[in-house]
Amino acid sequence: xxxxxQIDPRGARFTAAITAVLLLVDVGxxxxxxxxxxxxxxxxxxxxxxxxxxxxxxxxxxxxxxARNPWSVVFRRLVRPRLKPPAELEDAAPPTxxxxxxxxxxxxxxxxxxAGVPYALVIAAAAAFVAAFLNAAFGYCLGCQIYLLLVRxxxxxxxxxx
Amino acid sequence: MDPLAALATVVALVAAATVxxxxxxxxxxxxxxxHGADAVSIDGVELTSTTLLQFSSEYCAPCRATARVxxxxxxxxxxxxxELDVAERPELAARFGILQTPTTLVLDDSGHVRARIxxxxxxxxxxxxxxxxxxxx
Numbered sequence: 125x126x127x128x129x130q131i132d133p134r135g136a137r138f139t140a141a142i143t144a145v146l147l148l149v150d151v152g153x154x155x156x157x158x159x160x161x162x163x164x165x166x167x168x169x170x171x172x173x174x175x176x177x178x179x180x181x182x183x184x185x186x187x188x189x190x191a192r193n194p195w196s197v198v199f200r201r202l203v204r205p206r207l208k209p210p211a212e213l214e215d216a217a218p219p220t221x222x223x224x225x226x227x228x229x230x231x232x233x234x235x236x237x238x239a240g241v242p243y244a245l246v247i248a249a250a251a252a253f254v255a256a257f258l259n260a261a262f263g264y265c266l267g268c269q270i271y272l273l274l275v276r277x278x279x280x281x282x283x284x285x286x
Numbered sequence: 287m288d289p290l291a292a293l294a295t296v297v298a299l300v301a302a303a304t305v306x307x308x309x310x311x312x313x314x315x316x317x318x319x320x321h322g323a324d325a326v327s328i329d330g331v332e333l334t335s336t337t338l339l340q341f342s343s344e345y346c347a348p349c350r351a352t353a354r355v356x357x358x359x360x361x362x363x364x365x366x367x368x369e370l371d372v373a374e375r376p377e378l379a380a381r382f383g384i385l386q387t388p389t390t391l392v393l394d395d396s397g398h399v400r401a402r403i404x405x406x407x408x409x410x411x412x413x414x415x416x417x418x419x420x421x422x423x
Binding site: 133148151152155156158212214215217218219221250253254257258261262263264265267268269271272275276278280281282 | 287288289291292293295296299300302303304306307308310311343344345346347348350351371372373374376379380384385386387
């Protein structure tokens with residue numbers, strides 16, 4: 125199997141932890157704010173603006189690689205120099221794929237909220253929170269699970285490497 | 287929603303996710319003993335000794351660590367370790383009902399599936415199980 129770019133697994137967990145906290149804040153804001161009556165009002169609600177920022181970060185990290193996620197950069201610049209070297213490195217591909225899943229879920233929330241669907245923003249942010257939280261606290265990789273699901277349903281197929 | 291109710295909902299969400307996390311983690315690496323009646327044969331995999339058959343995928347955080355542990359165990363026990371990519375062998379993933387990566391099957395030298403481990407393997411437990419299987423054989 126190909127072994128792509130390597131990252132410090134603690135950086136991936138750090139990134140997931142910050143993401144989880146921000147998503148949880150967004151769930152709270154969304155519950156308090158509800159869904160405003162007009163499109164213009166909905167587009168400036170705090171929960172909406174925060175989710176747009178988080179979705180943009182997901183899209184950026186999925187496209188540019190999780191190593192360029194702003195929280196990963198914070199980890200590398202500020203946290204990692206204070207830690208011992210990692211026991212082992214991890215592939216960057218699974219967390220980068222997971223960022224893509226996060227991008228999809230949050231963008232759906234953004235779109236449905238603009239359309240005025242009640243609780244869409246809260247549910248999308250809560251779903252993304254659960255995935256990020258399980259990754260940060262338990263090392264669970266939802267992106268890996270979804271990738272396997274796509275393989276099992278025949279949507280992804282690769283020919284055997286020689 | 288008033289702020290207090292929103293806060294309670296947020297706390298409940300964190301609690302539910304925590305329960306989910308512990309439930310998931312307790313199942314990881316658990317060894318399930320199987321008594322398959324039929325011997326399996328797998329294209330491209332020769333079953334001449336007890337074999338640790340590991341299903342991995344490209345997007346799999348714990349697969350590499352599991353591959354390393356299984357390599358070490360295979361050497362210690364004088365058995366084989368074969369790693370397959372589910373994307374390259376989807377028919378095998380379907381046949382064995384692989385629902386997570388890594389999933390490891392322990393096949394004895396007659397090709398019977400003796401055990402199945404979902405998730406990252408626990409070294410000591412699997413080592414004890416391999417000893418048990420080789421003694422019973």
